[in-house]
Amino acid sequence: MSVSIEWLGFAAIALSVVAYMPQIAHLIKEHCSAGLSPRAYVMWMVSAVLLLAYSIAQDDLVFVALQSYQTAAGALVLFFCLRYKGQRCEAHGGEPLSHRLKQSQGPVLTQPANPS
Numbered sequence: 001m002s003v004s005i006e007w008l009g010f011a012a013i014a015l016s017v018v019a020y021m022p023q024i025a026h027l028i029k030e031h032c033s034a035g036l037s038p039r040a041y042v043m044w045m046v047s048a049v050l051l052l053a054y055s056i057a058q059d060d061l062v063f064v065a066l067q068s069y070q071t072a073a074g075a076l077v078l079f080f081c082l083r084y085k086g087q088r089c090e091a092h093g094g095e096p097l098s099h100r101l102k103q104s105q106g107p108v109l110t111q112p113a114n115p116s
């Protein structure tokens with residue numbers, strides 16, 4: 001690979017990193033998996049792993065870096081997508097996170113004020 005055009009590949013990787021950030025941030029901050037398909041992310045990850053193997057075999061540094069990132073980002077999205085499966089933020093028609101967190105803790109158990 002020519003060093004003079006390698007910067008194009010790394011610029012594309014930087015854009016890929018930036019492109020994933022809003023999705024990942026929303027997923028983690030809001031515990032919202034609206035519109036995310038775990039099956040699709042499994043396929044994206046398998047694709048990224050296969051392309052990573054191919055890139056390693058081809059000794060292509062740009063695509064090794066890109067597919068390594070795609071695999072890691074896909075795994076992160078898949079993990080949180082499964083963890084927050086079925087949860088939606090207010091913007092996506094769900095309840096506020098604080099309400100969902102209270103519901104997941106269950107009823108508050110109180111002790112009698114004056115046990116005898």
Ligand SMILES: [Zn+2]
Pocket residue numbers: 026030032033034088089090091092
């Ligand atoms: Zn949302």
